Amino acid sequence: xxxxxxxxxxxxxxxxxxxxxxxxxxxxxxxxxxxxxxxxxxxxxxxxxxxxxxxxxxxxxxxxxxxxxxxxxxxxxxxxxxxxxxxxxxxxxxxxxxxxxxxxxxxxxxxxxxxxxxxxxxxxxxxxxxxxxxxxxxxxxxxxxxxxxxxxxxxxxxxxxxxxxxxxxxxxxxxxxxxxxxxxxxxxxxxxxxxxxxxxxxxxxxxxxxxxxxxxxxxxxxxxxxxxxxxxxxxxxxxxxxxxxxxxxxxxxxxxxxxxxxxxxxxxxxxxxxxxxxxxxxxxxxxxxxxxxxxxxxxxxxxxxxxxxxxxxxxxxxxxxxxxxxxxxxxxxxxxxxxxxxxxxxxxxxxxxxxxxxxxxxxxxxxxxxxxxxxxxxxxxxxxxxxxxxxxxxxxxxxxxxxxxxxxxxxxxxxxxxxxxxxxxxxxxxxxxxxxxxxxxxxxxxxxxxxxxxxxxxxxxxxxxxxxxxxxxxx
Numbered sequence: 001x002x003x004x005x006x007x008x009x010x011x012x013x014x015x016x017x018x019x020x021x022x023x024x025x026x027x028x029x030x031x032x033x034x035x036x037x038x039x040x041x042x043x044x045x046x047x048x049x050x051x052x053x054x055x056x057x058x059x060x061x062x063x064x065x066x067x068x069x070x071x072x073x074x075x076x077x078x079x080x081x082x083x084x085x086x087x088x089x090x091x092x093x094x095x096x097x098x099x100x101x102x103x104x105x106x107x108x109x110x111x112x113x114x115x116x117x118x119x120x121x122x123x124x125x126x127x128x129x130x131x132x133x134x135x136x137x138x139x140x141x142x143x144x145x146x147x148x149x150x151x152x153x154x155x156x157x158x159x160x161x162x163x164x165x166x167x168x169x170x171x172x173x174x175x176x177x178x179x180x181x182x183x184x185x186x187x188x189x190x191x192x193x194x195x196x197x198x199x200x201x202x203x204x205x206x207x208x209x210x211x212x213x214x215x216x217x218x219x220x221x222x223x224x225x226x227x228x229x230x231x232x233x234x235x236x237x238x239x240x241x242x243x244x245x246x247x248x249x250x251x252x253x254x255x256x257x258x259x260x261x262x263x264x265x266x267x268x269x270x271x272x273x274x275x276x277x278x279x280x281x282x283x284x285x286x287x288x289x290x291x292x293x294x295x296x297x298x299x300x301x302x303x304x305x306x307x308x309x310x311x312x313x314x315x316x317x318x319x320x321x322x323x324x325x326x327x328x329x330x331x332x333x334x335x336x337x338x339x340x341x342x343x344x345x346x347x348x349x350x351x352x353x354x355x356x357x358x359x360x361x362x363x364x365x366x367x368x369x370x371x372x373x374x375x376x377x378x379x380x381x382x383x384x385x386x387x388x389x390x391x392x393x394x395x396x397x398x399x400x401x402x403x404x405x406x407x408x409x410x411x412x413x414x415x416x417x418x419x420x421x422x423x424x425x426x427x428x429x430x431x432x433x434x435x436x437x438x439x440x441x442x443x444x445x446x447x448x449x450x451x452x453x454x455x456x457x458x459x460x461x462x463x464x465x466x467x468x469x470x471x472x473x474x475x
Contacts, residue, residue: 008034009033009034009070009071010033010068010069010070011025011033011034011036011069011070011071011073011101012037012038012066012069012072012073013025013037013072014037014038014073014074014085015038015040015077015078016036016037017039017041017046017057018075018077019145019146019154020075020180021077021098022049022154023049023154024098024101024102024155025037025050025053025055026049026050026053026055026153026154026155027106027143027155027156027157029055030155030157031157033105036058037050037055037056037057038058038059038061039057040059040060041059042057042059043457043458043461044458045147045324049147049153061083061084062083063083063086066084066087066093070094071101072088072093072094073095073097073098074088074096074097074175075097075173076097076098076170076171076173076174078174080175097176097183098172098173098180099176099180099181099183099184100183102165103183103184103185106141106143106163107163107184107185110161111162112161112162112188113162113164113184113187114129114163114164114187114189114302115165115166115181115184115186115188115189115215116164116165116166116167116190116192116298116302117167117168117189117190117191117192117212117215118190118191118192118193118194118212118231118234119192119193119194119195119345120193120195120345121192121292122145122167122168123144123146123166123323123326123342124287124292124295124323124326125190125192125295125296125298125299125302126142126144126165127146127148127320127322127323128295128299129142129164129299130148130156130164131148131150131316131317131320132299132303132316132317133162133164133306134156135312135315135316135319136308136309136312136316138160138162139158140156140158140160140162140163141157141160141162141163141164142155142156142158142163142164142165143155143163143165143166144166144323145166146323146324146325147323147325148321148324149321149322149323149324150321162306165181167180167184167215169211169215179211179214179215182215182218185218186218187219187220187223187224188224188225188226188306189218189219189223189225189243190227190298190299190302191215191225191226191227191228191234191237191238192231192234192295192298193233193294193347194212194231194233194234194236194237195233195347205233208233209233212234212237212238213236213239213240215237216238216240217240217241219242220242220243221243222243223244224243224244224245224246225238225243226246226248226301227245227246227248228248228249228294229248229249229251229253230250235247244305246301246304248298248301255276255277256297256300257274257276258274258294259273259274259275260272260273261290263288263358263359265358268287268288268327268355268358269284269287269288270284270288270289270290270293270296271283272296272297274300279310282314283296283317284317285317285318286319287327287355288355288356288358288359289352289354289355290351291351291355292355296317296320299317300313325340326341326342327339327341327352327355327359327452328341330463331463331467334445334447334471335446335447335448335449336446336448336450336451336470337360337449338451338453338466338470339451339453339463340453341453341454342454342456343454344369344371344373344454344456345376345381346387346388347384347388349385349388349389350391352454353365353388353391353392356450360450363448363450364393364448364449365393365394365452366392366395366445366450367389367392367394367395368396368437368441368459368462369385369389369398369454369455370401370453370454370455370459370460371397371398371401372401372455372457372459373401376401378411378412379409379411379412382417385397385412385417386421389417389426390421390425390426392426393427394428394444394449395429396429396430396440397412397414397428397429398431398437398459399433399434414430415430417430418430427444429441436460437459437460437462438462439469441466442469445470453466
């Protein structure tokens, strides 16, 4: 690995508080650059990460306070109308998008990239690969959309030949409307399950598939595409590649053929036999759910494509420490277990609930869900959300975070959802706008409950505040 060409630059992140931007800021800080940023608000875990790294962050837009940086890194959370963006453009300052910066500062050093994409399972699969490559002494560089439990970081700067990157299909910036992963020049491209998502950006499933087809088509002939063949849409997403395709699934044409997944009751460990090249690999993962078994099999396929040893990969997977915000236990008070999960798409909610049933059998399952994204707030997915939440005993749906950006006719009808869930035997709680979901939920909880707070954001510190509120209850 050659020495960085860019060490010592002054970089300004606009904004810096999101998962992708804060992670890249940390990685480039560790690479030796002087990094600072701006945002309107910060919340854990990225606020904690930036604080631990002592990366300066200014709160509030002010074009007059933009530092004389060598380059501005612009994220997709700011529009062209942002006052600081306008000053950057007016002053003709050098700038890159977040994804362009990954390519410019990290991949330009000669690293090969292993990119993980798909609608579901990206963060978990990327984390699994990060763990495998670390445990097998390849000294990887990693950029993940979640905190790794063994390092409490979402990144790692290594000197080895591989960079493992979570590849988002969402747009890169206001000046670059394509998916982020198009900048990552994948040598190995992993594609997990694909569904219609990001309704604010893609008009339909075919538009989503166009993005993934472009990503897999970029993989060179000597590269590899690994695909979850259990997802018909994912298979459609790899049809234009000229690279070798490794299928993960249950049919005879799959290079890695999965058997029945068994979940150990109580421990949440999954065991899945995988047939590969005439061998039966015993895949064991200390995480519950068939979906996580598929994530692990996809990671196994990616690691095998990188010529890592199969037995060593399996050993690493059996000891995986986990990733934050994936059925992550936060604490317990008054006999109520409080768990955090990132699930926000209806399918993700459904598999999270199923996995929780296997991990905490016999306990009443309470799901508190915040429709955090623009997509989650839309009525397009309302029926699917009801189907997913029907697997819970109690379901609370808070007011959509971006409700004011959507006309009422396009917004989730929570009253209708309440009626539908009650018809299916679920105790449904829909706090009115402005009412604290913690105060709405706490009175109905009882000892033995498992509460899973699901959101793609901070959910107003729901988990910590609920634990505090329950600690005040009489047993």
